[in-house]
Amino acid sequence: MIKLRKYTALTLCAFILAGPVVASADEYDQKIAEKDQKIESLQETEKSAEAEKALLETEVANVEAQVERILQEKAEEEQKLSELTAKIQDLQAKIEKRDQKLKEQARNVQTNHDAVTVMNAVMESNSIGEAVKKTVAVSTILTANKNTMEQQTRDKEELQKLEKEAEARLVVINEKTAELKSKQDKLVQTKLDQQVKINEIQASIATEQAEKDKFQKQKEEAEKKRQEALKALEEQRKKEAEAREKAQAEAEKQAKAAAEAAQKAADEAAAQQAAAQTAQEKSEAEMAALEAQRQQQQAEQQAQQAGSVTDPSASGVPSTNPGAGTPATNSSGWGSPLSIGLVxxxxxxxxxxxxxxxxxxxxxxxxxxxxxxxxxxxxxxxxxxxxxxxxxxxxxxxxxxxxxxxxxxxxxxxxxxxxxxxxxxxxxxxxxxxxxxxxxxxxxxxxxxxxxxxxxxxxxxxxx
Incomplete structure (x- = not known):
């Protein structure tokens, strides 16, 4: 009976311990489903961010193409500017030469009192032919000086025009270059920011996936423990059935032996009572009958006990209250590199x-x-x-x-x-x-x- 009650208590304990394991597995299923939803949402966000990044890359490529064109235009403008600079330098050289020639002529006029005039040429001539020749020569010199002055003026005006044109071209080139560089820098920064965003999303996905994998592993461990508990329960049931059969057979054997002994005692008491001749013998026979009755009652009690062997409600069940374990502390000796917490x-x-x-x-x-x-x-x-x-x-x-x-x-x-x-x-x-x-x-x-x-x-x- 004691063994039977022990088996029954262990069986009920197995049921109690198996219950939370099943509930825990269901709880992990819910957590895994939540992680799947988060991962799916993050993956959609990642796709959107990747699409935005692709658009930015296209825009950056377009801007880079524009920069390339502007750089080509800049090179052409710089070539034109170089040509203008060469032309300016050539004009400046010509102007300087004319200036030098005009200065020399002015000095000659100041130092030579015989000024070159048509009147002087005629007065100093010895004949009409010589006067005509000198008059033509003087006219030619004066015309040449006049043409030189006029060309000098035109070249100076052209020089000023070219210098202004060169300055304007240089301003346009610098403005376009600065504008496109600013736009390019902004797009590149935006692209980098988008990549950072994508990296953060991927890090979140990795974190959620790691959490999901952890829950999946915990679920598998919980399911494994559940199967082990069910297996132990089945083995316990077999042991309980064997013990019950053994106890039943032993009780029936004891009841049968008690009934046979009681019947034998009753038969002997009856025989003694019938054969008694004296009051003393009769009294002894009554005592023997009472003893037989007592043995009969004891046999009936044993039979009742044998019938109650299969009733589990007769067994006491110890209560269980498993304590919660405390997590192990990190004893590696390493500290955090940041005092703000690790993200x-x-x-x-x-x-x-x-x-x-x-x-x-x-x-x-x-x-x-x-x-x-x-x-x-x-x-x-x-x-x-x-x-x-x-x-x-x-x-x-x-x-x-x-x-x-x-x-x-x-x-x-x-x-x-x-x-x-x-x-x-x-x-x-x-x-x-x-x-x-x-x-x-x-x-x-x-x-x-x-x-x-x-x-x-x-x-x-x-x-x-």
């Missing part, structure tokens, strides 16, 4: 290249923050590098006593520590920025087993 924008591992120069394998974790936010040493150690790199920007590498190296990249200015310096955990190394190959303000935090090699996922070390 992951790009996790460790494969990803879409955000700039075209970073590659598809992300060797660290990107954390969000604002420009100038203090960056702290995640663990004490020795600074082995603190400088600028075209890709990492302003960065610091620290070597730790456990063989790891930690990386802090894209600082807004030169690090506040230097190579060879000992730093303690939590010491400020610099401020968050976006220097180097970066699309926005963030901290790239990495951990490796060698200098620029053997990168590992920092998340477990940081407890995230």
């Amino acid at each position: 992951v924008t790009s996790p460790f591992g494969p990803r879409v290249d955000p700039t075209g120069l970073s590659g598809t394998q992300h060797d660290g974790i990107d954390f969000a923050g604002s420009a100038g936010t203090p960056i702290h040493a995640a663990k004490s150690g020795t600074v082995i590098e603190a400088q600028y790199h075209w890709s990492a920007g302003n960065y610091v590498i620290i070597k730790h006593s456990d063989g790891y190296y930690s990386y802090y990249m894209h600082m807004n200015a030169a690090p506040s520590v230097g190579a060879g310096q000992q730093v303690s955990q939590g010491q400020v190394l610099g401020g968050m920025g976006t220097t180097g190959n970066s699309t926005g303000v963030h901290l790239h935090f990495g951990v490796s087993t060698g200098v620029w090699s053997g990168f590992v996922n920092p998340a477990p070390l940081l407890g995230i």
Whole structure:
């Protein structure tokens, strides 16, 4: 009977423990469905953002084509400007020569008192023929001087016109170049902002997918525990049935033996009573009859007990109250590189290249923050590098006593520590920025087993 009650209690405990497992599996199904909805919504947003990015890329390409045309026009205008400059220089040379010639003629007139005039030429001639020749020569000289002055005036006016035209062309070229460069810079910045938005959406999708995978794994574990509980329940039922059959057979055997013993005692008492001749014998016979009656009653009680073996309500069931476990604390010895909390924008591992120069394998974790936010040493150690790199920007590498190296990249200015310096955990190394190959303000935090090699996922070390 004791064994039977123990089996029944264990069976009911199995039912109690199996119930929450089933409920937990259903709960995981609901959580997985919610994650699927979020992922689907984020993927639609990503498609929209990608479409916007494609339009921006088309617009950027058009602007770049315009810039190319303007640059061609600029080159042509600069060629024309060069030609104008050469022409201007040629006119300036001619004007200077004429100026020099006119100055020399003026000096000659001032120093030579015999001024060249038609009247002088006639008066000084010895004959009419000589007078005619001198008159023609003097007229020719005067006409040449007049033509020279007129050409000088025209060339100076042409020079002023060309200089104004050259200045106007240069102004137009500079205005077009500045306008298109401004538009190009704005579109490129818009494209980069769109890529940052897409990266954030992809990071959210990755986060939601990771949560979904976690719930899926938990659901599988819950289902596994449920199957194990059902299997244990089935085995318990078999043991219970076997124990019940065994107890039933034992009770029936004991009842039969008791009934046979009672019947035998009753027969013997009756025989003794019939054969008694004296009062003493009669009294002994009555005593024997009472004993037989008692044994009969005991046999009936045993028979009743044998019939109640299969009644589970006769068994006591212990109550269960499992206690809740407490999660294990992170004992890696690593601290957070930021005091504002860690918001992951790009996790460790494969990803879409955000700039075209970073590659598809992300060797660290990107954390969000604002420009100038203090960056702290995640663990004490020795600074082995603190400088600028075209890709990492302003960065610091620290070597730790456990063989790891930690990386802090894209600082807004030169690090506040230097190579060879000992730093303690939590010491400020610099401020968050976006220097180097970066699309926005963030901290790239990495951990490796060698200098620029053997990168590992920092998340477990940081407890995230």
